[in-house]
Amino acid sequence: MGSLVGTGMPLIGFSWVFVALLWSFFTRHLEQELQARAVLLSEAASETWDGDTMSVPRLDPLVARWARHSDVRVTVIDVNGVIVAASSHAVLGKVANDTTQPGMLRALSGMSNGTVWQSPNFDYEDTMYANVPIVVAGGEILGAVRMAHSLTQIQDEVRDVRDAMLVTLVAYVAVLVAVMMWLGRTIARPVEALERHARDLALGDMTQRVPRIRGTIEVEALASTLNRMTERLERLEGLRRQYVSDVSHELRTPLASIRSITETLMAHGRTDPDLIERYLPRIVVQVDRLARLATQLLDLAQIESGNLIAHEARVELGNVVDEVFGVVAPAATERGVQLVRAFPKGLPAFRADRDRIVQVFLNLVDNAIRYTPRNGTVEVGARAEGRVL
Template structure:
């Protein structure tokens, strides 16, 4: 049978409280009883010494036995103690006889017994019980005090017995005085105390149940929340969070669990994203490779089976096969470039690069092609103090990609502008054109591999669809950021911000 943590805590606290109540009750009861017994013993001792003077008067002949009996009976009435006077030969010469305390069948109403002093006949059984009591008084006859609590063999009840010797003026001993006080009143008082302790204990247990139940709920509730969160994570739900806000160890555990869920959620999201990119990449590469290979295979079969017997047709087929082979070569080259950039193996090749000079060099490469297409290509704001830490070949490749795309999508009569300038601690590279532009819904995806804004991956262009993906890796490699603004039929503008070399060399 499964027991919850809350129930275990409740049972444990209740067991501790009950055990503590029992131990305290036992300890307090013994302490109180011992205190009452000790107080009663001191009182009886004091009264016994006062009685010893009266008993000494009896031995001196000042009073007779009858007067002694009346006196000890009167003392018995207010002291509530049975008084025995025993002489030196261990004979009981007088006993107090409080008849009002005993009904028929009590020790003073046995057959052949009646109250009185010496000479009053007692039955044999009573005399035997008296001798048994006197056997415990050896040390008193030796001149020492004695006290004990036991079940009295004569009165047949629990009594406190106190005895002292009666010493003569010359140092001799006349006998002893024995006081037998019932402890039933103390027991009755202790029984009332037990009732009070039991009632208080019951209230304490009930309060303990309420308080411990409340406390255990406060302990178990956050643990339950963490259990549900862990179960949710085990089932793949990493959005579940615990609502624990305490500053104790449980709160720290809840925060750690929330942090773990957040990290797992991020990891799973990144994993799914990477997996999707991998699948898309494989699909796109397969598509890009399959199409030229299919074309090459078709033309090869046409040439080998004699379908294309016309020399002009054969030359056309061979030219198309060459174009597709070059396309495959560019695709493989771009894939290798992208792979190298993503591995970031070019960090060791960084050096101070004047970005304006690189831009001017690339513009001169495209100038003749732009003139042939009827596109105006200009280099504006090429400031000289625009040095960055970078790789010259990669920065040249970045500009080649951007200008190639700009020239490709800018019609005759359009304009392409390249600019490099400083903006505080940043170097800005801007490439703008007045071409066909990019639709707003396509802008977030232009950096993805094999993405083309025409949605059809038209084969009229010679691009591989990897240019901007390579460009983004080059920008990130140099610690830069890029911003793109474009509108259909109005053109596109790329603004790339690189940290200047002075900022990178600034001491920390």
């Protein structure tokens, strides 16, 4: 609505100014035209001078001809102010005055003038007048010419223009309202729906989806992208929760094992020294396992916060596997699983974060040992295919 008012008000102001300028142009043009015609008629009237007065028999057809061809009302007075010729014979012989013929007596003093007046001769319509003195070659003033033209036609034309502009403005406002309603349906409302969904997503609600909306191609594409992103975040959140649940379960297993071994040592360790030698390595294995789980949780927290920093260095995969085998060897021996290293000679080195690579292989091999049957084999191998390892 604010945009509608902000756009409509300047148009209304422009229309008002345009109509005022149009009226000013027409009236100024009519005034100049009346003055020019009055001057021409005064010159023609001066030619009827017979050395004493103007010849009325010669003035009458001249005035009639000008009135007929110019569509104006013509009045001619002599030097005494008596109307000697006119397009309306009803005023002949009357004395001009400022009440019925404003400006004519002023023209007798040699001053051309014009005025707009509601003349009783034109049913009190707005009428424009031009008064011009009649001067002979010696400068003597013989009388004055008055030309009058009703402004009704100009008023009607300006009114038609104003009405047309008003209709155009109303049509423009109607179209603008329709466009704004269309934009509201196709842009504003879909964007509001997207904003609500984004707000719910920021609050952690990943179960909601943007409903199917009808809008521009860009808005529909944005809604589809937002739904796909929400689904991906929901899957990732599910994986994170599952991972935390798995780690929590994994933490209980070594803790329970350490507790059981510790209780056994506390109860029988003093009387059976062989128990200490047999069970202490198991405690070390379980502690290492707990340390790896704690490292994984720390890495997960760093990944979620965006603070995980990789430290790239030259890595030889054989050395990585040797280190991993050294860590998991006690667990493999306890479970009766054989570890096999199957690497060809000349395996190329690569650049990576060595600690992360060790962690990856440690998790893989540890899981393989736990899920391999007794007397089974866990084999780790690699090969180079071009630039791919």
